[in-house]
Amino acid sequence: MELHVTPALTLLREHHLLDHTNKLTDFTATSVAYDSRKVTAGTLFFCKGNFLPKYLTMAREQGAVAYVAEQEYPEGGDLPAIIVKDEQEAMALLGAAFYGFPQDELTIIAITGTKGKTTTAYMADHILGRATDQHVALFSTLDRVLGNRPADRFKSDLTTPESLDLFHDMRAAVDNGMTHLVMEVSSQAYKKHRTYGLHFDIGIFLNISPDHIGRNEHPTFADYLHCKEQLLVNSGICLINAETAHLTDVYYTAKATTQPENIYLFARHGAAVQLPDGAAIDFEYRNDLEDLHESEFELAACSPKAQQLGIQGRYKTSVPGDYNEGNAVAAVISTALAGATAADAVATLDHVHIKGRMEMQKTRQHGTIYIDYAHNYASLKRLLAFLKRQTAAGKVTVVLGATGDKGISRRQGFGKALSEEHPDQIILTTDDPGFEDPMKIAREINSHIDHDQVGAVQYIMDRPTAIKAAIDSSSNGDIVVLAGKGEDPYQKINGVDTPYATDSKIAADYIDEIED
Numbered sequence: 001m002e003l004h005v006t007p008a009l010t011l012l013r014e015h016h017l018l019d020h021t022n023k024l025t026d027f028t029a030t031s032v033a034y035d036s037r038k039v040t041a042g043t044l045f046f047c048k049g050n051f052l053p054k055y056l057t058m059a060r061e062q063g064a065v066a067y068v069a070e071q072e073y074p075e076g077g078d079l080p081a082i083i084v085k086d087e088q089e090a091m092a093l094l095g096a097a098f099y100g101f102p103q104d105e106l107t108i109i110a111i112t113g114t115k116g117k118t119t120t121a122y123m124a125d126h127i128l129g130r131a132t133d134q135h136v137a138l139f140s141t142l143d144r145v146l147g148n149r150p151a152d153r154f155k156s157d158l159t160t161p162e163s164l165d166l167f168h169d170m171r172a173a174v175d176n177g178m179t180h181l182v183m184e185v186s187s188q189a190y191k192k193h194r195t196y197g198l199h200f201d202i203g204i205f206l207n208i209s210p211d212h213i214g215r216n217e218h219p220t221f222a223d224y225l226h227c228k229e230q231l232l233v234n235s236g237i238c239l240i241n242a243e244t245a246h247l248t249d250v251y252y253t254a255k256a257t258t259q260p261e262n263i264y265l266f267a268r269h270g271a272a273v274q275l276p277d278g279a280a281i282d283f284e285y286r287n288d289l290e291d292l293h294e295s296e297f298e299l300a301a302c303s304p305k306a307q308q309l310g311i312q313g314r315y316k317t318s319v320p321g322d323y324n325e326g327n328a329v330a331a332v333i334s335t336a337l338a339g340a341t342a343a344d345a346v347a348t349l350d351h352v353h354i355k356g357r358m359e360m361q362k363t364r365q366h367g368t369i370y371i372d373y374a375h376n377y378a379s380l381k382r383l384l385a386f387l388k389r390q391t392a393a394g395k396v397t398v399v400l401g402a403t404g405d406k407g408i409s410r411r412q413g414f415g416k417a418l419s420e421e422h423p424d425q426i427i428l429t430t431d432d433p434g435f436e437d438p439m440k441i442a443r444e445i446n447s448h449i450d451h452d453q454v455g456a457v458q459y460i461m462d463r464p465t466a467i468k469a470a471i472d473s474s475s476n477g478d479i480v481v482l483a484g485k486g487e488d489p490y491q492k493i494n495g496v497d498t499p500y501a502t503d504s505k506i507a508a509d510y511i512d513e514i515e516d
């Protein structure tokens with residue numbers, strides 16, 4: 001892979017991103033990096049984010065051929081400087097060019113939404129896996145999968161990688177023979193232009209509710225919505241869950257760049273959907289059976305273009321929860337648009353299991369334990385409402401905390417969801433407190449709980465102890481919900497990812513210890 005200075009400047013000019021150059025030479029970059037510690041001879045270095053000029057000194061000393069920045073730095077010395085109007089946009093464009101525009105060799109399904117991205121991504125990945133004989137890459141919050149060898153699968157650091165990493169990984173996927181890619185796109189990715197210039201074949205908009213609003217994320221809900229909607233602006237075919245809040249805004253954003261015949265809407269049968277003028281539902285689904293282990297639903301095609309896809313019929317999914325039916329429907333329609341058949345979806349959907357999403361542990365004497373990644377108002381409310389509907393008689397205990405430094409509105413959201421779904425017992429604990437005091441966070445959650453609506457609330461800040469206390473106090477027919485951490489193997493404390501055994505391991509080990 002390489003990038004010559006001339007096409008690089010042409011690309012920047014075409015996008016009106018080039019401000020000026022200085023000390024320009026006729027260079028060819030043989031690698032690209034935004035981290036000085038990764039610079040080697042021939043690297044084009046990008047100065048971005050909370051950048052410090054000393055990183056440029058390091059990059060120069062390690063053999064960078066040029067740097068791209070929003071301003072000139074004396075630390076650049078005699079290095080050619082490409083000064084751009086937006087560093088993140090320039091980095092995404094030049095990254096795509098350096099890696100030979102790998103997106104052009106992949107059919108890409110991109111997914112956004114406040115909740116359900118990972119679940120939908122895994123479902124779509126399974127369906128497409130069958131349809132393509134396992135030639136699917138997956139970029140999710142949990143795993144990044146670039147091929148079929150064990151070495152091609154690793155844990156993700158971000159939901160949507162930084163642009164240089166994104167295009168690097170796409171190139172690796174293409175070189176590994178992958179033909180399709182399923183990826184989650186976070187609102188932060190659009191905020192930071194990680195996907196600038198990237199066009200998706202199919203873009204899915206699942207839902208939106210207040211989240212990710214705070215100091216390091218989005219200043220307002222309007223900004224959060226705007227960033228999420230950019231996925232539709234950048235997709236050839238748009239698939240929208242019509243039950244989303246702000247449907248009119250979302251639909252008209254899609255319509256601004258996509259003809260209505262390439263916009264598909266779906267909703268649960270009977271849902272109270274206020275359709276925007278000119279819009280119609282293409283697919284409706286109807287729940288046939290739901291229990292704590294699986295769901296069955298019937299998908300009906302309501303429009304001629306929906307009928308052409310040939311996917312109407314019955315589906316079964318092994319990820320319980322009524323909200324997961326909507327995620328499954330999104331996966332079935334989007335993969336059909338990417339070439340899969342109904343048979344591919346029927347054969348795979350009921351074998352999808354996602355770590356930390358509705359994971360269930362049955363015990364002999366302490367009820368049933370659910371480990372779920374629910375970590376905002378919308379997800380906690382839907383999770384508790386579903387579980388209560390399924391097991392009306394038992395006692396429900398919820399163990400949860402809220403993250404520090406970000407998503408501050410979640411504290412109020414948890415208080416509201418708990419008050420509305422009134423569990424019998426709440427144990428407030430620690431969940432990625434960051435630089436904040438977890439007890440202070442827990443008190444804030446508690447201040448938003450309507451104590452007339454819920455059972456006892458206690459504080460146990462050591463999360464394993466909280467989990468054990470919840471299990472100890474439960475018996476047959478009861479439910480213990482371990483919310484918020486999913487399969488996270490760490491607690492983020494004071495800037496350090498402190499190893500954590502995971503909720504599911506702590507619960508399973510404790511059950512082994514106390515139940516013989």
Ligand SMILES: CC(=O)N[C@H]1[C@@H](OP(=O)(O)OP(=O)(O)OC[C@H]2O[C@@H](n3ccc(=O)[nH]c3=O)[C@H](O)[C@@H]2O)O[C@H](CO)[C@@H](O)[C@@H]1O[C@H](C)C(=O)N[C@@H](C)C(=O)N[C@H](CCC(=O)O)C(=O)O
Nearest residue numbers: 034035036037048049050051055158159160162186187188
């Ligand atoms: C707010 C935000 O998006 N921050 C991301 C951003 O940070 P940044 O550009 O300021 O980078 P930085 O780590 O402060 O460092 C500044 C620059 O100096 C460089 N550096 C640093 C040290 C050194 O010795 N030499 C050097 O060159 C770094 O490589 C970097 O380029 O770029 C970094 C990668 O270069 C990301 O790790 C970081 O994500 C932080 C950790 C984060 O928490 N992001 C969250 C908010 C996020 O993006 N979440 C979404 C999901 C949430 C959603 O749904 O919206 C996601 O997509 O994961």
Ligand SMILES: Nc1ncnc2c1ncn2[C@@H]1O[C@H](COP(=O)(O)OP(=O)(O)OP(=O)(O)O)[C@@H](O)[C@H]1O
Nearest residue numbers: 114115116117118119141323357372373374379382
């Ligand atoms: N469509 C949905 N509506 C509401 N809650 C949902 C929906 N889908 C999943 N959830 C809940 O949200 C949790 C997270 O699901 P998932 O990981 O699929 O979403 P995500 O969008 O990837 O989340 P995040 O952005 O937080 O990583 C699940 O554990 C479940 O409790």
